[in-house]
Amino acid sequence: MAWSGPEDMTSLSKVYLVGAGPGAPDLLTLRAVNLLRRADVVFYDALVHLDTLALAEHAEKVAVGKRCGKHSTAQRFINKRLIDAVRRYRVVVRLKGGDPMLFGRAQEEIDALTAAGVAFDVVPGITAAQAASAELGISLTQRGVARSVVLTTPRIGVDEIASDWAAGIDAGNTVVIYMGAGKAGEVAEKLLSRGVTGATPAIIIENATLPNRRETWCVLGTLEQTARRKVDGPALIIIGRVLDKVSKVSNAAQKVVKILQA
Numbered sequence: 001m002a003w004s005g006p007e008d009m010t011s012l013s014k015v016y017l018v019g020a021g022p023g024a025p026d027l028l029t030l031r032a033v034n035l036l037r038r039a040d041v042v043f044y045d046a047l048v049h050l051d052t053l054a055l056a057e058h059a060e061k062v063a064v065g066k067r068c069g070k071h072s073t074a075q076r077f078i079n080k081r082l083i084d085a086v087r088r089y090r091v092v093v094r095l096k097g098g099d100p101m102l103f104g105r106a107q108e109e110i111d112a113l114t115a116a117g118v119a120f121d122v123v124p125g126i127t128a129a130q131a132a133s134a135e136l137g138i139s140l141t142q143r144g145v146a147r148s149v150v151l152t153t154p155r156i157g158v159d160e161i162a163s164d165w166a167a168g169i170d171a172g173n174t175v176v177i178y179m180g181a182g183k184a185g186e187v188a189e190k191l192l193s194r195g196v197t198g199a200t201p202a203i204i205i206e207n208a209t210l211p212n213r214r215e216t217w218c219v220l221g222t223l224e225q226t227a228r229r230k231v232d233g234p235a236l237i238i239i240g241r242v243l244d245k246v247s248k249v250s251n252a253a254q255k256v257v258k259i260l261q262a
Contacts, residue, residue, distance in 0.1 A: 015082050015092045015113055017100040019125015020044075024209035025051040027131065031123050040089035043081060047097040047234055049210075056093065075105060079112035086118050097234075099127040103153060103178050127151075128236045129176040131208045136215075136238075138246050146174040146242050153178040154186050166190040171197065174240035181235040184227030188220055191239065196220060201243040207233035217248045 016035050021027040028036075036042065036052070039059040046065025053061060064073040064081065078094075085092045100106040100122055113120045129151055133140050140149045150173045152165050169175055169191060180187050181204060192198060198221030206214045212233065218226040220239055227237075 012119060013086045013090045013092070015086055015094060015109075015118055015120040016123055017094045017096065017104075017106050017109060017120060018123040019099045019104075019127075020048045020052050020095050020097050021126040022098055022128045022131035022209045023047070023049055023207060024131075025049050025055070027126050027209060028052065028055075029123060029125065032125065035091065035093055035123065036095075039091045039093040041085050041091075042093045042095050043078065043085070044095040045097045048095055052095070059093070075108055079109055082109060082113060083116045083118055096125070099125045102127050102151065128178065128205075128208050128234070129238075132176075132205045132236050132238060135205075135208060135213070136203070136243075136246055138242055140174045140176070140238075140240075140242060142242050145244075146172060146240055148172070149174045149176060151176045151178065153180060154183040154190075155179040166194060169194050169196070171195045171200075174238065174242050177237035177239070180237050181227050181231045184237070185224040187237065187239075188223045191220055196239070200239055200241065201247040201249060202226075202237060202239040203243060203247075204231070204235050204237050206231055206235045208236060215248075219249060 018032045018035055019029070020032070033055055036055040037057070039056045041060040041062065042053065042056045043062045043064045044053060046063070062081070064078045082092060082094060094109060096104045096106065098104065101124065106122065110120060129140065129149070141147060150169050152175070154165050154177070175191065177187055198219060200220045202218050202220050202223050204216045204218070204227060216226055216229070223237070
């Protein structure tokens with residue numbers, strides 16, 4: 001009998017919030033693959049790879065993705081679809097890019113399911129910060145360099161109360177910015193005001209783990225200008241001294257570094 005996780009998944013109907021990982025289908029967990037193969041219906045995000053969706057060959061597939069600046073499905077509508085689906089199907093999969101519990105609005109879906117008395121499980125996935133760190137071959141924490149990592153985003157939803165997304169950041173952190181390429185100027189300004197120097201290395205990584213992956217190196221002082229170029233895919237920004245060993249800052253940026261360090 002094939003292993004199916006810590007519980008018998010042939011019991012009552014349930015919603016599974018599943019992490020699709022950063023992009024590459026072969027980074028899915030075994031539990032995620034098992035659930036996709038058994039799914040009756042899959043509600044999937046915009047950034048989920050087509051080969052990942054193909055694993056759910058017997059399931060109805062419903063796109064409910066959200067992309068900045070594009071038409072997207074309202075969260076309350078997604079919540080309702082999940083609750084309605086569990087009355088019709090046994091295995092309902094909500095497939096989210098990365099990890100459901102990190103910038104995936106999973107808590108809103110969990111709260112709605114709980115209020116409706118719907119059983120659910122969460123299946124974690126590899127998040128973009130972990131994937132980018134692995135591809136770079138650089139640890140986000142390093143002894144004597146960075147003892148902590150801040151995962152944050154400057155993006156505020158239309159129904160969200162504004163808060164200081166940079167709270168707690170200082171020069172000793174490695175900072176990973178999600179959904180921040182369009183707000184690079186704000187990111188740089190905030191970090192500079194918190195004591196992070198303009199010469200601190202930074203990298204913008206697009207389409208992590210995929211064949212069209214692209215990395216652009218700069219320093220915090222030139223982050224805004226660097227990010228003005230068109231970003232074709234989902235982008236992650238990493239800033240911190242942990243990047244010193246692998247930094248590929250351009251000659252132009254190197255001149256800026258010297259000026260900033262003077």
